[in-house]
Amino acid sequence: MTTSSSSDRSVDTQWMTRALRLAEQGRGFVSPNPLVGCVILDRDGEVIGEGAHLRFGDPHAEANALASVQDQASLQGATAYVTLEPCTHHGKTPPCATALAQSGVARVVIALQDPNPHVSGGGAARLQSQGIEVELGVCRVEAEEQNRAFLHWIETGLPYVQLKWAQTLDGFSADHEGNSQWISGKESRRLVHQWRSEVDAVLVGSATVLADNPRLTVRHVEGRQPRRVILDSKGTLPPTSQVFQDEFSEKTIWVTAKSAQSAQSSAAAVDPMLELLTSHPFNGTRLTVEQDDQGHCSLRHVLRALAEHDITSVMVEAGPTLAASFLRENLVDQIDVFTAPILFGKGMKAVDPAVWGMHLVEEDGGRGRLPIRFVTTESFGQDILTTYRF
Amino acid sequence: MTTSSSSDRSVDTQWMTRALRLAEQGRGFVSPNPLVGCVILDRDGEVIGEGAHLRFGDPHAEANALASVQDQASLQGATAYVTLEPCTHHGKTPPCATALAQSGVARVVIALQDPNPHVSGGGAARLQSQGIEVELGVCRVEAEEQNRAFLHWIETGLPYVQLKWAQTLDGFSADHEGNSQWISGKESRRLVHQWRSEVDAVLVGSATVLADNPRLTVRHVEGRQPRRVILDSKGTLPPTSQVFQDEFSEKTIWVTAKSAQSAQSSAAAVDPMLELLTSHPFNGTRLTVEQDDQGHCSLRHVLRALAEHDITSVMVEAGPTLAASFLRENLVDQIDVFTAPILFGKGMKAVDPAVWGMHLVEEDGGRGRLPIRFVTTESFGQDILTTYRF
Numbered sequence: 001m002t003t004s005s006s007s008d009r010s011v012d013t014q015w016m017t018r019a020l021r022l023a024e025q026g027r028g029f030v031s032p033n034p035l036v037g038c039v040i041l042d043r044d045g046e047v048i049g050e051g052a053h054l055r056f057g058d059p060h061a062e063a064n065a066l067a068s069v070q071d072q073a074s075l076q077g078a079t080a081y082v083t084l085e086p087c088t089h090h091g092k093t094p095p096c097a098t099a100l101a102q103s104g105v106a107r108v109v110i111a112l113q114d115p116n117p118h119v120s121g122g123g124a125a126r127l128q129s130q131g132i133e134v135e136l137g138v139c140r141v142e143a144e145e146q147n148r149a150f151l152h153w154i155e156t157g158l159p160y161v162q163l164k165w166a167q168t169l170d171g172f173s174a175d176h177e178g179n180s181q182w183i184s185g186k187e188s189r190r191l192v193h194q195w196r197s198e199v200d201a202v203l204v205g206s207a208t209v210l211a212d213n214p215r216l217t218v219r220h221v222e223g224r225q226p227r228r229v230i231l232d233s234k235g236t237l238p239p240t241s242q243v244f245q246d247e248f249s250e251k252t253i254w255v256t257a258k259s260a261q262s263a264q265s266s267a268a269a270v271d272p273m274l275e276l277l278t279s280h281p282f283n284g285t286r287l288t289v290e291q292d293d294q295g296h297c298s299l300r301h302v303l304r305a306l307a308e309h310d311i312t313s314v315m316v317e318a319g320p321t322l323a324a325s326f327l328r329e330n331l332v333d334q335i336d337v338f339t340a341p342i343l344f345g346k347g348m349k350a351v352d353p354a355v356w357g358m359h360l361v362e363e364d365g366g367r368g369r370l371p372i373r374f375v376t377t378e379s380f381g382q383d384i385l386t387t388y389r390f
Numbered sequence: 391m392t393t394s395s396s397s398d399r400s401v402d403t404q405w406m407t408r409a410l411r412l413a414e415q416g417r418g419f420v421s422p423n424p425l426v427g428c429v430i431l432d433r434d435g436e437v438i439g440e441g442a443h444l445r446f447g448d449p450h451a452e453a454n455a456l457a458s459v460q461d462q463a464s465l466q467g468a469t470a471y472v473t474l475e476p477c478t479h480h481g482k483t484p485p486c487a488t489a490l491a492q493s494g495v496a497r498v499v500i501a502l503q504d505p506n507p508h509v510s511g512g513g514a515a516r517l518q519s520q521g522i523e524v525e526l527g528v529c530r531v532e533a534e535e536q537n538r539a540f541l542h543w544i545e546t547g548l549p550y551v552q553l554k555w556a557q558t559l560d561g562f563s564a565d566h567e568g569n570s571q572w573i574s575g576k577e578s579r580r581l582v583h584q585w586r587s588e589v590d591a592v593l594v595g596s597a598t599v600l601a602d603n604p605r606l607t608v609r610h611v612e613g614r615q616p617r618r619v620i621l622d623s624k625g626t627l628p629p630t631s632q633v634f635q636d637e638f639s640e641k642t643i644w645v646t647a648k649s650a651q652s653a654q655s656s657a658a659a660v661d662p663m664l665e666l667l668t669s670h671p672f673n674g675t676r677l678t679v680e681q682d683d684q685g686h687c688s689l690r691h692v693l694r695a696l697a698e699h700d701i702t703s704v705m706v707e708a709g710p711t712l713a714a715s716f717l718r719e720n721l722v723d724q725i726d727v728f729t730a731p732i733l734f735g736k737g738m739k740a741v742d743p744a745v746w747g748m749h750l751v752e753e754d755g756g757r758g759r760l761p762i763r764f765v766t767t768e769s770f771g772q773d774i775l776t777t778y779r780f
Contacts, residue, residue, distance in 0.1 A: 167560075167561070168561070169561070169727060169760070170557075170561045170739055170740070170741060170743075171557070171558070171559070171560045171561015171562065171739075172561065327733075335559075337559060339729070339776070341760050341762045341763075341764060341778055342760060343717075343741055343746055343760060344743075345741075345743030345744075345746055346743050349560055349561075350560070351560060351733055351735075353560075353734075353735030353736050354735075356733055356735050370559070370731050370732060370733060372731045373731075373772060374731060374769050374771075374772050374773070374774060377767040377768070377769055377774045377776075378767070379764050379767055381764075382763065382764050383764075384764060384767045384774075384776050386729065386767075386774050388731055
């Protein structure tokens, strides 16, 4: 690998930034693959090809970029910018490192090493073994940010968990009668729908389904419907709930605790009629997981099971009890809070103090300082969105 | 007044921006005068003079800028940029419009018309009557923002009221034992001290003095000590309170309700010993104002009295009850909320729900939406600061 002058670096940064932008075209559609973008310049520095990985199963970014080059001769001595190290394995598509090596390019600039343990380092090495100059790490931070969820999933075996809520300026997420609909403004709600179209799954508990019977669909923006994960430890949610029977019900994942299943089975063994009644006309995915001491689904087991189902990112849209449980179990990676210019005076909190409060006293003498760091704050209409990460 | 080409305008904007920056040098020191800055360019567009109004009673910005010009001949045909319309009256200094008119400048660019009813329009007219080209309104919005408090005071006869508090992510300003010291971080506290050095007065109620015995001084930054306004309706705060006896006690304004004074007088008439005991060794300013139905100082009367004492801006650092009262009376112009990454679970709110809640039900059916608009959000260390205006 080579050292470049500072003017090279600024040119490299410029084109890698373009490749990162191209990669965004795949957001919501490539999971559990990472987002990847590619830009190819000829030896005179003119763009001759561009591409991105657009959809899971479709060609990779490098293949699309190579295919977009009109005059294949112009690839001789060209430079390719790729946001992720080219793969060396035959998956659903031929290996990109090979395709690049055979294309005639003289230099490959890579933002991020492939974190996948089966591949890591192989792509760059294969290119170098073909006499191609390789530069690693240009825009690495931006590339890590872009594939934050994917990297987390690869490294931890758990999906990236985003916990979001809306609240008033005085910290209430519902008024004293439980009404929460009108806290955040339409710009904020639109962003939440945007997020739904980008994450692999949204997650709620049975309390939310019982109380609101939500659709959890993507409505205010164009976008892809995510999986819907419903935590229903006892397995007693009504089959008529929207998430079980609307047009996206196949994408719903209904999670119950093992104890619930065995209780149901033994009841059904006694009374076949009961089996018929409890048999759900549900056509989605059923998961059963270990329960915790209180008989609830173990959240860590839930997340591990979701990761095994290729879910790399989950947005938790849960009520106060489940939100507090995720925090208590240290399973949250990012918190997004919308704050509206409202003072309710009284109402319900986004995070149940009873569940969370216990934790505080145990963990840091009641001070309650979360081990989170502030990332960004931004306004959406009259609301402000603040993002924290653990 | 003339119309300029777009390239003139961009040059004008550039130099007016410089003049606005110079004006900032006086912040905290010129009140109840406005902040004013001035830049003078010779006919070739070179800067030949700069000045600002630096301290109340000292020369105005135009006078300082004119005095800074080394070669007086270079003023012939020069252009002056002034952030506020030059004055025409003999106050503590000679009228600036006259000084400019006699200086030789050919053109005067002004950001903001003088809102002072005794002067308004006079400065520009006097300049024009001397054959000087005048342009009004360059960077007007920025100039209005810079002198927001001054303009509010001139227009309403009340000081500009900034209400600030710090809270946890779940909306508590003190834990369940009333501890509030460690909510905001040092960057936020530093900013509050910066604000103290810029506003004319800070204001608290007797509850805060009794609970915390605060100093309300400027400590974490270099800066000017503001007046300290203490609302003590009954007039019963201990003379030993820090605000009454420290080195800045002369700058303290002790506000009591009229009823308290008469109660004290009649008690003193009965027992001269009591008069001695209640006679305060206090060397600051005493104000008595009308009380409201509950016998508290009428906040509107307090603010009017402060405005008459040349206080153009007040930062309310009060506890939950007084903060709620200011909001209920629609006397707040700006809210600044610091939010720290903490979840307390339970504790005390920044705005007393009992005082504010009543108001909500009356005003908007309990929805609690404040008639405020979001202005900015910014991070200070791990805290975020959100600013709202009414």
